[in-house]
Amino acid sequence: MSVGHRKKLTDDPEGTPVATRTDFWQQVKETAFGVLQIRPAEMWGLTLIELIEMAEARSKEKVTHYEFAYRRTAWLAANLMNATGTLKQPVTVDLLLGIDSTEDSRPINEEDRTKAFRDLVEKFNQ
Structure with missing residues (x-):
């Protein structure tokens, strides 16, 4: 043997x-x-530990890659579904991905958007 x-x-x-x-x-x-x-x-x-850490890092990278691809595909699908005009309510990316979006998601108005943009410009022009 x-x-x-x-x-x-x-x-x-x-x-x-x-x-x-x-x-x-x-x-x-x-x-x-x-x-x-x-x-x-x-x-x-x-060492075996180094190899395992490399494999774990690669695995995390792949997960991130696939999550991005799913989000991009859901964005495309949502746009196509909403463009038909036959839905009672618009479809969102989070809805298609099954993500709970119960947070306060109020739409931003023009004044708030302009103020936020000015704040960013000031921050990065210092």
């Missing part, structure tokens, strides 16, 4: 086998070479 060849590491309390060493390292390599797109020499130069 060869060492590390599909050898079970431990069992969880229910008796289900946990990943084997070869499965674990296969997942590590797939993450490093596929998701993170780093070279083997770079991967073996990293």
